[in-house]
Amino acid sequence: MTEPDLFSLPKAELHLHIEGTLEPGLAFELADRNRIPLPFESVDHLASQYDFTNLQSFLDLYYATMNVLRTEDDFAELTRRYLKRATEQGVRHAEIFFDPQAHVARGVPFEAIVDGIGAALAEAARDQDVSGGLILCFLRDHSVDSAQNILTAALDRVDSLIGVGLDSAEVGYPPSLFAAVFDRARAAGLHAVAHAGEEGPASYISQALDVLQAERIDHGIRAVDDPRLVEFLAEEEIALTVCPLSNVRLRAVPDLAAHPLRALMDAGVRVTINSDDPAYFGGYIGDNFVAVSDALGLTALEAMRLAQNSVEAAFAPLDRKVALLHEIDGWAKQAGVPLT
Ligand code: ADE
Ligand code: ZN
Numbered sequence: 001m002t003e004p005d006l007f008s009l010p011k012a013e014l015h016l017h018i019e020g021t022l023e024p025g026l027a028f029e030l031a032d033r034n035r036i037p038l039p040f041e042s043v044d045h046l047a048s049q050y051d052f053t054n055l056q057s058f059l060d061l062y063y064a065t066m067n068v069l070r071t072e073d074d075f076a077e078l079t080r081r082y083l084k085r086a087t088e089q090g091v092r093h094a095e096i097f098f099d100p101q102a103h104v105a106r107g108v109p110f111e112a113i114v115d116g117i118g119a120a121l122a123e124a125a126r127d128q129d130v131s132g133g134l135i136l137c138f139l140r141d142h143s144v145d146s147a148q149n150i151l152t153a154a155l156d157r158v159d160s161l162i163g164v165g166l167d168s169a170e171v172g173y174p175p176s177l178f179a180a181v182f183d184r185a186r187a188a189g190l191h192a193v194a195h196a197g198e199e200g201p202a203s204y205i206s207q208a209l210d211v212l213q214a215e216r217i218d219h220g221i222r223a224v225d226d227p228r229l230v231e232f233l234a235e236e237e238i239a240l241t242v243c244p245l246s247n248v249r250l251r252a253v254p255d256l257a258a259h260p261l262r263a264l265m266d267a268g269v270r271v272t273i274n275s276d277d278p279a280y281f282g283g284y285i286g287d288n289f290v291a292v293s294d295a296l297g298l299t300a301l302e303a304m305r306l307a308q309n310s311v312e313a314a315f316a317p318l319d320r321k322v323a324l325l326h327e328i329d330g331w332a333k334q335a336g337v338p339l340t
Contacts, residue, residue, distance in 0.1 A: 004300040004335040006293060007286040010327040012093040012310035013086060013274055015218050015241035016285075017137070017167070018075070018117060019066040019099055020277025021082040030068040030077075038068065050280055055199050055250050056169055058280060063102060070108060075116025083124045085278070089286030090307075092324050093314050094132040096121070097165055101139045101150050110153040114160040131320055133162035135193065138181060140166050140173035147181045155188055162315050163191030165218065166208070170200040175208040182212040191215055191315045193241075197222035198252055202229050209238065216241055216313055221252065223269070224260040234268035239313030243276035244292050245283050256295035265302065272310040300337040304328060 024046040031038045040046040046065070052058040069075060079096070086094055100113055117134060124130040136154050138147040154161060164185040166178055175194055182192055194208040198219035205223055208214040220240035223229050233240070242261055247253045253260070264271050273292060278284040283291065293303055311324045332339065 004303070004331075004337060006289040006303055007089050009090050009286075009289065009303060009307050009331050010092045010311075010324055011090050011285065011289075011307040012095070012272075012314045012316070012324070013091045013285050014095050014216065014239070014272055014310055014313060015097070015243055015274035015276055016082070016086075016094060017097045017099065017277050018079055018082060019069070019102070020062065020281075021085075021279050022065055022069070022078060023081070023279045026078065026081060027065050027068055030070070030074055034068060034070045034074070036068050036070070039064065050249075052250055052280075055252075058250055058277070059169060062277065062280065066099075066102060067106065069103060070106075072112040072116040072119075075113050076119045079117045079120035080123065082278075083120060083128075083130060085284050087124070087128055087130055089284045091285060092130060092327065093311070093316055093320070094121075094124075094130065095135055095162065095315060096132060097135050097137045097167065099137050099139060099167065100154070101142055101146055104150065104153070110150070111157065114157055118160055131316055133315065134160060135163040135165045135191070136161055137165040137167040137195075138178060139168040140175075140178065140195075141169040144177060144181060147178060148184070151181055151185060158188050158190070161190060163193060165192075166194040166196075166212070167218070170195060170198055170204065174200075174204055175214075176211045179211050182214075186213060193218055195219055198247075199250075202226035205229060215315075219243065219247070219252075221247060221260045221264075224263055230264065230267045230269060233264075233270075237270050239270040239272055239309060240264065241272050241274045241313075243274050243281075243288070245278075245281045245288050246276035249281040256291055259292070259296065261292060262296045265306075270309045270313060271306060272313055273306050274310075300332075300335060301339065304332050304337060 024043040194214040195218040196204040196208040
């Protein structure tokens, strides 16, 4: 059998920060258009900064660069370009994170952000049959009051959202701080997810599940430090949205060969592969599938299972999930993947 094409494998992207898709070229285009100075001389100079030592070193650059995003059109253009790259790599459903506190703080209206991203998602649904939705992430290294305030703005536009999440600097900011915020979001009918166990301990994963009632865990790789938690995740079919290239670039793991993804899969955990901040970490979702497949020796059947996991864990209507699972079956048949 020839190597199956992992780009064409239909898949859902469940862990993607739209601000993390801002490629250096577009950052400079928007900086010119909006007359915002960037502290870099050129596209190449900006790209040369992408050498991170940990999560915080990345976040410093991520927040500085997103400063160029100002208008509804900026958010629409950013999302259009992401969706183009994503569909070229097999994405059929995309649940997109955004960080509104960072934008509202410099005067961007909440509506401009959700309308811009929403317009691009609507175009992709109409023109390419790509489905998706928006997940508002609270910045855990900002105050709880700030999170409550952005949630108040969001609740006026609750139909524009599918869920809430929790991101930014993890260590020292346990999920339990945001219990009341998540209670309020869930009471409004929003799904809940949370970054946990990226750099932080396994106990943050348990807390996100128990206290925030998170339905999926973003990253979650430190679960491997707690075998009972791994068992629990497998039994309860809780999905982890793992981002392998991100973990290597932010030095959460030494290299892909040492990535806990294989151990988690073998323990029966519902693992998915995602891209996190692809403009910064050297690859979009298909690139993550290929890199993991090469480093961990995934079989085509295992890659297919990862794609099935992503569809099963998506916050999409059941008929959409059934249709996408059929597409994955079709891919397997065409690629001659042995189904045992
Ligand atoms: N915001 C954007 N990317 C992130 C990551 N990998 N972890 C936490 N917050 C983030
Ligand atoms: Zn993330």
